[in-house]
Amino acid sequence: METSMGKVAIAIVIVVIVRWGWKVLNWAWFKPKKLEKWLRNEGYNGNSYKFVFGDMIEFAKMVKQGRAEPIPITHDFTSYALPFDHHIITKYGDKSFIWLGPNPRMYIRDPELIKEILSKPDEFKKPHPEPFRDSIIGGLLVTEGHKWTKHRKIINPAFHIQNLKIMFKAISSSCSDMVHKWELLTAESGSTEVDVWPYIDNLAGEVISRTAFGSSYEEGRKIFKIQKEQIDLIFQMLFMLHLPGRRFIPTKANIKFKQNRQELKSVLMSIINKRKKAIEGGEGNFDDLLGILLQSNFKEIEENGVGMSMDEVIEECKLFYIAGSDTTSNLIVWTMVCLSLHHEWQARAREEILQVFGTQELDFEGLKNLKILTMILHEVLRLYPPVIMLSRATTKETKLGNMMIPPGMQLALAMIHINHDREIWGEDVNEFKPERFSEGVLNATYLKGPTSFFPFSYGPRVCIGQNFAMAEAKATIAMILQRFSFELSQSYKHAPFPVFTMPPQFGVHLIIRNIT
Template sequence: METMEKVAITIVVVVMVSWGWKLLNWVWLKPKRLEKWLRDEGYNGNSYRLLIGDMIELATMMKEGKSKPIPVTHDITSYALPFDHHIFSKYGEKSFVWLGPKPTMYIKDPELIKHVLLRPDEFQKPYPEPVQDSLIGGLLVTEGHKWIKHRKIINPAFNLQNLKIMFSAISSSCSDMIHKWELIMAEAGSIEVNVWPYIDSLAGDVISRTAFGTYYKEAEKKFEIQKEQTDLIFQMPFILHVPGGRLVPTQANKKLKENFKELRSILMTIINKRKKAIEMGESKHDDLLGILLESNKKEIEENGVGMSMEDVIEECKLFYIVGSETTSNLIVWTMVCLSLHKEWQIRAREEIFQVFGDKELDFEGLKSLKILTMILNEVLRLYPPVIMMTRATHKNTKLGNMMIPPGVQLSLSMMHVHHDREIWGDDVNEFKPERFAEGIVNATKGKGSSPFFPFSYGPRVCIGQNLAMTEAKTAIAMVLQRFSFKLSPSYKHSPFPGFTLPPQFGAHLILSNIS
């Protein structure tokens, strides 16, 4: 009996020592080893602080930055990324930060960024990634063979033929928004309108119709919940990046879990109804969900394995975040830029009337809008919907002349590359769509197309970029056919990041009817 007690005590001690060693390695020894490697490679940053790293300073600067607008300017990097700007000013271009016990090194060289994005198996998404994992899954976070399979199943939903079919739904949503503005202006030639809520609703309506077809009304509740999820996440960046932060019983964490369950229930109901309608031959496969389910069915029949119900739910959540928020950002910042630069508003309107007159738009005609395409590219450069991407190493990985050890995160600063004077010239912070007149390759002072990646780059380039550009072109063209617009005196410039880059104080413009 005494021997058994000694054995049990020995086992407990060994387990405790093992756990203790792992904990010590996780919270202190490994971060300090990675810090030494970073400094040996010429990178500089704050010394590691146990568990929290730089999170308190980051959260404080984000809160302070978000509290006030800035003068109207396109030079927005220091405002949109205040903590990153502070680190660059303090330590230089080769710098790093601590998100909890994980070091994140900044990569601003477009060639190195290109190599990272071209090698998704070696530079994967961080896992777990606190913000992303709390909001979305699907293609955006899936890796390896699972990502390949999902991409194959989803690809048919975004081909050119299906975009043509979806164009009528896009036009209908845009017409509805414009009709609302016309009703507001019924008794006045011009009026101040905060266009942002309308554009945000437009993008949600478009993705509702194109993703869920006849079930789009049922999906509206889903979008409200998902928007609340986004707001909750960015109210607590500190908690999310500290290990175990999502287990803290705060009101926000509790609400996140409740919303997660409700979202899943809503989507499962819609998906099951759609699957049943397809089986009964009562449903067309002309929206994203229908095409996805049909493609998934084919994959299962041919190869035995496809996407599970949970996989389909995650892709539907992704449709909204990526399909709605990124596009609404592009549309609203385009309207702001055209309000500031009336000469380009006039040129774009003249081109639209030359192609369509005052008649309804058609899908094929959008290809002829060269000036509008240049404008949208310049807006994507200055106000990229996603301003930074993060990747991580999971084994020793070569990048340039570095061999990066596992556990290091890489912050790919899209916004800094898009605002880099050496790439774009001394007029980098000016709105000059003409820089794209000869295409993207010729816009970067001989640096090629790699410095321009608003929809990412390489194998994991955004699958919905053509849908986003089609929607943005349609919305802006239809607005320009009917209205001219300029900034209101009450406009406050505030491109501050959440999941994307919305105008946090709205976009107050003076709309006038085209006489």
């Protein structure tokens, strides 16, 4: 009897080992090779699949090398910003793919196919898991289906125009603080050399701290600092991001990353709990993103019985920070670089701002009259998109154009390639020409369709905070131009290299002159 039981136990163990062994082997070899065969049959080309790692070792090496050095000043920098992708596309053509570990990612550059993908979020979903993204942010950016619909409904009120008008006071206050610091720097001689990037980066963090957390914005600064460090740590772990179980590998970066994640959760939970108690006691306010979000969430729970959990509110607050600060600071700083290179547009923008506001305080309603500045910001978004690539994936066999894409395929929508495509924008594609947008975005892109320019994504999942970002960028540039002129310093190093967004790797050293 005991012998029989022992044999049964051994048989069960063997079955389990074989079953899991097959799953691992399928994940690490058979499935990738099957997807590779499909890609090549469809006319896509790329490196042959390498067991488990794919292209990640070469990818990480080229990214590390790319970050180390600046490039000559040019708006044509896609080969620098995406060195490995550029290498693959140059080698294999537009219809190419790379390996993120055992997962193939095919490039989609046809605006019509991109429009189809972004118009069908239930068929072309965010890749899950996606180690780089999931390590830093969550919330509305990564949720799908019914959960996304519920979260979007709850969060929507925070970005209504009326609430943006209320938050504009916080934006103006933060801008004024930064401008005052620059006035002190130029007080003696009238001009000075300054790296404006830390100021603008801190400004964006200050704005999102104040608009998201109101009176708790000092605590909010801790979130800003932690998330910046998390992004740096991710790059230290880039080569192993797509390895299974990589979070258990006890490297210094991995250990610090886990500690930061816990601290971030603790800080956010403390802020949210304080606000919830204040609201429940009749003392809370609803004039910031957190207050509006909690009020909307309470309403959802009252009406439908289920709202967002504490963990989900925390994830949305993390998203406020990374999406709300990094993307806007990138837009502002690259606008200053472009206006430093193209003084005629700096002068035109300043003249318009002085016509609309004079030297007086800005107001939200007046921003819509800044037509030239809007053209400039759109051209900067085209040349220097804060997010240079969107990713989608198939979970089942899905039709796209004339292809039937198998499940498990990642799709790279490389907006930076589209924004710098000569066939779409003409031979002057890499020149700074805001007049492209003189008749608005729709007229600028009508020949090639709306997804030839989609800095805030497109379709049902278009960025909920785009009006907030544009209002902050307009207000900041307008306030700077009211008081200063600026040009590139000789010590400026051009290095638009993507991290999560695309910050200047070596800062932005400018000569600023007080003109008031």
